[in-house]
Amino acid sequence: MPSSLLLRRQFLALNCGLAGAATLGSLACRNGAEGEAKRRDQASYGPLQPAKDEATGLPLLHLPAGFRYVSFGWTGDPLRGGVHTPGAHDGMAAFASSGSRIRLVRNHELKTGKAFAADPVYDRNGGGGTTTIEFDTESGSVIDAWASLAGTAVNCAGGPTPWGSWLSCEETVLGPGGENAYGMPHGYVFEVPADGSATAEPYRAMGRFVHEAVSVDPETGIVYETEDRGQAGFYRFIPAEPGRLASGGNLEMLALEHRAGADTRKGQTPGTWEPVRWVPISEPDPNPIEDDSVRAQGVREGAATFGRLEGTWHGNGRIYIVSTNGGDAESGQIWEYDPAGERLALLYESPGAEVLDMPDNICVSPRGGLVLCEDGEGEDQVRGLTTSGEIFPFAKNNVVLGGERNGLEGDFRDSEFAGATFSPDGRWLFFNVQRPGISFAVTGPWEAGLI
Helix, strand or coil: CCCHHHHHHHHHHHHCCHHHHHHHHHHHCCCCHHHHHHCHHHCCCCCEEEECCCCCCCCCEEEECCCEEEEECCCCCECHHHCECCCCEEEEEEEECCCCEEEEEEEECCCCCCCCCCCCECCCCCCEEEEEEEEECCCCEEEEEEEEEEEECCEEEEEECCCCEEEEEECCCCCCECCCCECCCCCCEEEEECCCCCCCCCCHHHCCCCEEEEEECCCCCCEEEEECCCCECEEEEEECCCCCHHHCEEEEEEEECCECCCECCCCCCCCCCEEEEEEECCCCCCCCCCCCHHHHHHHCCCCCEECCEEEEEEECCEEEEEECCCCCCCCCEEEEEECCCCEEEEEEECCCCCCCCCEEEEEECCCCCEEEEECCCCCCEEEEECCCCCEEEEEEECCEEECCCCCCEEECCCCCEEEEEECCCCCEEEEEECCCCEEEEEECCHHHCCC
16 A cells, blocks of 8 residues: 555656655745745736747747747547547646656547547447547657547546546536436546556546546545536545555545535635535435435535536645636636645635636646636636736637648637646646647746746
């Protein structure tokens, strides 16, 4: 059984790089606050401008000066075994491989259609799953790509583990039967090793609900889970054996210690820490199932309600949580949970869509800043957010195609960003544009700003 110390070391090596770990640790202790204040005038990387893709020559993104990027992993691109890359690119994480190579495990949020690959398959009538891409950070090119999980449904986000795998989450509880004639029940978490393919066996003890994302505390191996519903819960899964989720465990839901049954969607004060408690979920895999079957168990015990919880990520010693439509302006909230102190605070609330428009996926930079992917109306952006609550734009969607790649055509500037994740050495930021399904790798002068 992996010790908590080993989990932490593995997590830092996979997601931060050993050099970045020192920076991350200093920020976790808040000792970097003075340095951040001195650099406050350069939190942003400057105005955005059209930038040409090094793969196609097209201006698919707007970025700050000095940054460059390459597109890859397009919908329709070939995978091993004669199959092709499915669409609806969503959550993603990067893992160290050998030398300058990394592996990206990427979700595909597809609800209908047959399984896009023959193996490994959970449900032949499930159109979603994951693909894995081996990417060389020195050459900026794809080395290999394969189907690593197929036959699942609505694989929205997920999260990396300290032991080198991706947890892919289904954002539906449909099946068996239903509109897509599913052969199996859906609404589960699946594990995909970064160096291979999944077993396609769901982790039922982690709950069957409208999943979105997960994050793992490397100190304990506890997995935190978000729920994407209008009235959502925030959960934690305490594994019987840290690092071996298949061995089962206990599912719990967050409650505020002094506000039983709190509704956090509006009227919250940023920066105020509140103690929390956790209430048990006695039936994580209920039968029959409704959208709120799991959440209702927690609510009866005083658990808190959030607005549409989407991305979550561990970093700076914290668990960051995104409520995509929370807040008085219904444009998004970023929550910060301190697992060591068992307390929760609202880190940031969007005052309006022009500042932050319905954030979705999130990741933490090896330098300590947060990266937010928008999923709002109009042209979406990737934004940076400092731990002191300062927000700024970093990338803008400018994808307009006329069949230049795989016959894809259309104006996709209103498509959401998803899957933000840094390479282990912190030099590359990867993210997706969901429609028509494109992955991007961005690199440049990160030291000039605060992500």
